Amino acid sequence: MESKAFDFIIVGGGLVGLVLAARLSEDPSAQVLVIEAGEDLTADPRVKIPALSSTLVGTSADWCLQTTPQKSLHGRQLAQSAGRTLGGSSAINSHTFTPTSRANVDAWAGLGNPGWDWSSFSKSLESSYTLKQSPWATKGSGPLQLSIAEENTKWPQLWRDAISKLGYPTSMDPFSGQFLGALGTPESIDPATHQKSFAGSAYLSAAEARENLTIWTQTLVDKVLFDKRGGEGKPVATGVQYTKDGKTGSVDARKEVILSAGAINSPKILELSGVGDAGLLKSLGIDVVVDNAHVGENLQNHPLVGMTFEVLQEEGFETIDNLIRQDPETVAATMESYTKNGSGPFSRSAIDITAQLPLSDTVAAGLDRVLQDTSYETADLGKATDAFAKAHRSFVHSIVSSQKEASAQYMTIAGFGVFAPDGNRAVIPPGSEGYFSVAILLASPLSRGSVHIRAASSSSPDLALDLNCLSNPLDLEILARHVQQVEKIMTTEPFASHLVPNDTRNPGSPPPGSLSNLENAKEYVRKSAVCAHHYTGTCSMMPREIGGVVDPQLRVYGCENLRVCDASIIPITPRASPQATVYGVAEHGAKIIKSVS
């Protein structure tokens, strides 16, 4: 392998890594190298055909992670995914593109991150995507192509009617930062080609022919290399050590090393490089370069609960259950409709219409008392400093107590679509029944987990991945009430008359009616909640004294020429599925890096 020096070495060719590669290589004088552990699957139909992305989960394109036993989920361990291929998780994700809220981003700035407020950040976000056909005119001006799936059943209108009946809007602009209500969700699917639009296509296709951009795939970065005699005694990142085909090599960075390995692997690489909790590093025989106990902490993720309802099979209210059962005739017809017309279930994600909602008064009873309960304030602080824990709590309380902010995102599927207790997809019951499912995602969890190495080896899959899911009792209180809210939506008109009387639910679901009892709803959450693949926060951007790993310019505290730019820097998780926000982080990070180098 050619080994020379580059100006920028980007570790990880995932969502952020490829945005940075495209933006930094716009300057022809900058030599940019991207090192990606996974293969290039950009031409693979499983990446290109939208409905096939889930078939990459559990393959070599996935890091195939496993959590520690989750104590608030009755000790269950969850299978978790993160993309390991060019494009990273953006190549295997489920396409929903949902910008976060103004309040969320302003809370990052409020932690002491100047330049990261909504008005600055939303401009960077706009430069990542383009949505041409939408009810809100053209949105954005960036390479990522978005579309909103056609509505070819009556389910979306029924959903809008139900949300409207609750008193929430059904046509607000999701890019406004103040969205609420029902939403035909934008997806990262190119309306011209009906193929997935992701960092590997949208950003890389224009940049990969540039002579100043080099991409190495199937190359694992082991660690960052430091010269420990930098200015003011600070260690200086000089390059990285990597392994390719069983051989170890190194490559030099003239200007910077940028870690974009995602929120699980960026802290892992920092720890393997000697940046992390000194006690942990010494116990594994790693030389300490920077002692920072917050590396790998503040891991935030969205808990998710699925509910499935058996529905009457009526004209106009078709479901995709025959496709989910892989009925050969249905699969063939669906593929034909995709290849001939770019339409049908293969041209989109399984997620139909969504909603982002607060709790309505009927299910919010007793919440005031919960919010005032000070015993919740000290629940599972982990290694968070008092200052950060207080700011995080105050943000979550402000969301939960407002009728203008959403505390959950509901994603509907016109078919059987829930998770098994181990985090994998549940298998649809045999037969010919039809279903309608709602996945409920807690928008602003307070629970914080961690991820740390257990061995001093980059190839070891042995990570202590503790999502600490629902460890803060407030999360359980809110999520259980959203379960009650969805039960109410589904079992009253206009939905009720479309359900089979005494409908069959997904396995493990309590019988119809029993979720009106809050304790039953909480137990259902403990037994069935899983976690999304939405990791953030493990190299958080905030002042070092309150728990930061990087500063607002994304520089790693305590050393020089080393930045982190990916989902790990987000200190308070986005309120919905994160990729839109992560594209915004990538564009914002690129501007910062270009402005100083």
Ligand SMILES: Cc1cc2nc3c(=O)[nH]c(=O)nc-3n(C[C@H](O)[C@H](O)[C@H](O)COP(=O)(O)OP(=O)(O)OC[C@H]3O[C@@H](n4cnc5c(N)ncnc54)[C@H](O)[C@@H]3O)c2cc1C
């Ligand atoms: C199955 C799945 C479904 C999802 N669905 C959605 C969705 O519908 N909507 C949404 O908004 N979000 C979704 N997400 C989340 C979203 O895709 C991620 O938040 C986003 O891609 C994170 O971007 P990133 O750049 O931080 O990390 P990634 O995109 O994961 O990129 C990190 C890259 O670094 C590489 N890497 C790691 N370690 C090394 C190393 N040592 N050496 C070299 N390379 C390395 C990885 O292989 C990977 O390519 C989903 C994620 C998954 C996994």
